[in-house]
Amino acid sequence: MGHLPHVSLQSLSQIYGxxxxxxxxxxxxxxxxxxxxxxxxxxxxxxxxxxxPALLAGKHANYNYSVLATAPYGPYWRQxxxxxxxxxxxxxxxxxxxxxxxxxxxxxxxxxxxxSSNSSMPIHLRDRLYMLTLAIMSRxxxxxxxxxxxxxxxxxxxxxTEIVDELFLISGVLDIGDAIPWLSFLDLQGNVKRMxxxxxxxxxxxxxxxxxxxxxxxxxxxxxHGANDMVDVLLQLADDPTLEVKLERDHIKASNQDLLLAxxxxxxxxxxxxxxxxxxxxxxxxxxxxxxxxxxGRNKWVEEKDIANLPYVQAIVKEVxxxxxxxxxxVPRLARKNCKLDGYDIIKNSRVIINVWAIxxxxxxxxxxxxxxPERLIGKEIDVVGHNFELLPFGVGRRMCAGYxxxxxxxxxxxxxxxxGFEWKLPGDMKKEDLDMxxxxxxxxxxxxxLLVIPNKPRLPLHLYSL
Numbered sequence: 016m017g018h019l020p021h022v023s024l025q026s027l028s029q030i031y032g033x034x035x036x037x038x039x040x041x042x043x044x045x046x047x048x049x050x051x052x053x054x055x056x057x058x059x060x061x062x063x064x065x066x067x068p069a070l071l072a073g074k075h076a077n078y079n080y081s082v083l084a085t086a087p088y089g090p091y092w093r094q095x096x097x098x099x100x101x102x103x104x105x106x107x108x109x110x111x112x113x114x115x116x117x118x119x120x121x122x123x124x125x126x127x128x129x130x131s132s133n134s135s136m137p138i139h140l141r142d143r144l145y146m147l148t149l150a151i152m153s154r155x156x157x158x159x160x161x162x163x164x165x166x167x168x169x170x171x172x173x174x175x176t177e178i179v180d181e182l183f184l185i186s187g188v189l190d191i192g193d194a195i196p197w198l199s200f201l202d203l204q205g206n207v208k209r210m211x212x213x214x215x216x217x218x219x220x221x222x223x224x225x226x227x228x229x230x231x232x233x234x235x236x237x238x239x240h241g242a243n244d245m246v247d248v249l250l251q252l253a254d255d256p257t258l259e260v261k262l263e264r265d266h267i268k269a270s271n272q273d274l275l276l277a278x279x280x281x282x283x284x285x286x287x288x289x290x291x292x293x294x295x296x297x298x299x300x301x302x303x304x305x306x307x308x309x310x311x312g313r314n315k316w317v318e319e320k321d322i323a324n325l326p327y328v329q330a331i332v333k334e335v336x337x338x339x340x341x342x343x344x345x346v347p348r349l350a351r352k353n354c355k356l357d358g359y360d361i362i363k364n365s366r367v368i369i370n371v372w373a374i375x376x377x378x379x380x381x382x383x384x385x386x387x388x389p390e391r392l393i394g395k396e397i398d399v400v401g402h403n404f405e406l407l408p409f410g411v412g413r414r415m416c417a418g419y420x421x422x423x424x425x426x427x428x429x430x431x432x433x434x435x436g437f438e439w440k441l442p443g444d445m446k447k448e449d450l451d452m453x454x455x456x457x458x459x460x461x462x463x464x465x466l467l468v469i470p471n472k473p474r475l476p477l478h479l480y481s482l
Contacts, residue, residue: 016189018456019454019456019460020189020344020456021343021344021370021372021373021456021460022372024046024048024344024368024370024373025048025370025372025373025376027046028046028048028049028370028373033047033048033049033051033052034046034047034048034049034052034356034357034359035048036359036365039193039194039366040191040193040194040195041194041195041196042068042193042194042366043362043364043365043366044365044366044367044368045350045356045361045365045366045367045368046367046368046369046370047367047368047369047370048370048373048374048377049373049374049377050374050377050380050404050405051404052356052357052369053369053371053374053404053407053411054404055356055357056348056356056367056369057369057404057407057410057411057412058404058411058412060354060356061412061413062351062413063350063351063352063354063361064348064349064350064351064367065088065348065351065412065413065414066087066088066089066348066349066350066351067080067084067085067086067087067088067346067347067348067349067414068193068347068348068349068366069087070085070190070193070347071190071192071193071199071206071207071210072085072185072186072187072188072190072206072210073085073086075207075210075211075214076182076185076186076210076211076213076214077186077269077272077273078214078265078266078268078269078272079265081095081265081266081269082269082270082272082273083095083096083099083269083270083273083417084273084277084346085186085346087349088351088413090259090260091260091266094258094259094260095266095270096413096417098249098252098270099270099417099418100417102248102252103245103248103249103270103274104417104418104420104421106420108245108248109420109421109424112154112155113319115151115154115155116151116155116319116424116425116428117318119147119150119151119154119160120147120151120316120428120429120432121316121482122150122482123143123146123147123150123429124316124432124433124436124480125480125481125482126143127143127433127436127437127470128436128437128470128473128480130470131437131469131470131471131472131473135442135469136469137442137467137468137469138467138468138469138470139465139466139467140286140287140290140465140466140467140468141283141284141287141461141462141465141466142465144282144283144286144287144429145176145279145280145283146162146176147283147429148278148279148280148282148283148425149161149162149175149176149179149279150162151278151425152274152275152278152279153175153275154244155244155245156244156245156246156271156274156275156278157224157244157245157246157271158227158228158243158244158246158247161175162175162176169219169220169223170216170219170220170223174216175220178213178216178217178220179275179276179279179280181209181213182213182217182272182276183276183280183457183458183459184457184458185206185209185210185213186276186458187457187458187459188204188206188457190204190206190207191203191204192206192207217268217272218268221267221268221271221272222268224246224271225246225250225264225267225268228246228247228250229250234250237250237251245270245274246267246271249262249267249270250267253267274418276458277416277418277422278418278421278422278425280341280458280459280461281341281342281422281459282422282425282426282429284339284341284459284460284461284462285332285335285336285339285341285426286426286429286430286433287461287462287465287466288335288338288339288462289331289332289335289426289430290430290433290439290466290468291450291452291462291466292334292335292338292339292387293331293434293439294439294441294447294450294466294468295387295447295448295450296387296447297447299331299387299389300434300439302327303327303328303331303434304434304435304474306325306326306327306328307325307328307431307434307435310324310325311325311435313474313475313476314475314476314479315475315479316432316435316436316475316479317428317431317432317435318428319424319427319428321431322424322427322428322431325431326393327389327393328427328430328431328434329427330389330390330392330393331389331430332399332423332426332427332430333389333392333397333398333399333406334387334388334389334391334392335387336375336399336406336408337375337381337406337408338375338376338385338387339460340371340372340375340407340408340460341408341459341460342371342408342458342459342460343370343371343372343454343456343460344368344369344370344371344372345368345369345371345407345410346410346414347366347367347368348366348367348368348369348414349364349365349366349367350362350363350364350365350367351363369407369410371407371408371410372460374404374405374406374407375405375406377405380405381405399419399423400419400423401415409422435474435475436470436473436474436475436479436480437470437471437472437473437474438470438471438472438474439468439469439470439471440468440469440471441467441468441469442467442468442469450466451463451464
């Protein structure tokens, strides 16, 4: 499979077709690599493929399959998804938390302005974006920013980011024990040991968060005034006797973990890919800034509500998600029963993978598929939220990413303000041709070599860059 399984699977599909059956150890693995096959699996036969394989990471790092992304199809998963959609990530709740996203984005842009005063010093953009999304998610989810030193925090910012990084890495690992279950007890790669170690650290942190939220005075205030953050909402639901499956303490911790991981890495990776593609094509930046100057003007930052009036910026984001979906292979599904798919027999318990990276580069759908060209999406009724199977960065169907609306808001508004607020240049004598597009595969697929770039010159009045 090599270091980039999505590329290897694409190469195999070009020989054996868009629907393949492979063997990973003892596991039967079905791979879909075309929009037509994706539609069959994710829409036509959605219920047949609505479960998840029981992988070691789900058991040892994700609270015994309680994280929504890895939970098997059933009553708990249905209830958890309903809570996400109706309670945690609904439009009203996201609107209530918008001021947090605005404050963190403004602080991020002001720090970039301070960096721009030394115009020869490049910044590590992914690290900056990661800390921005971490601050946003920790405030919305946990009620406070865990990216700054605070003597009342049970973990330091460095420890917090290390926990999140390790959880992300270990959740995407390919383990021999998953492919050959009778070898799992040997832990030949040491992954289970790492899973248990990081879970222990994460659990200590989540216990601190829950203890803080369960303080009598805070619960009383929340009851009278409403939830401050998503943990408050989950604790209120834990007291609801009408829930089909009682919301236990580990379920709340699993939801914290799920939302943290899903909300942080994917957004920062997508924005970094976007800036890399844009720096390779300065003419696209010029078109985007012209649109921003015309629609927004030079006297204010871009707000989330403005994105609807910025079709070119929207097209840039869609094109980036086509070329560089954060999850190049959607989280594997599991066949719940024997079924027929496009004339083929799919056996129960097969692991089912959709290669969205290959679909995004399919020459039968996209002209010059490897070229970054936002114009191809202007005036087209193609979106990224599951209505079009040629573009599926968030998946589709029952197992579609529940936080897609928040992810889109974060990526679109952050990228728009990076372009609106600064002129960008590459460090030293580096030319746009020197930018590499090498990938690093994991639960998400990031740039192998992080983007170093200089916010060279502010484009807006200087008073907008002060807190």
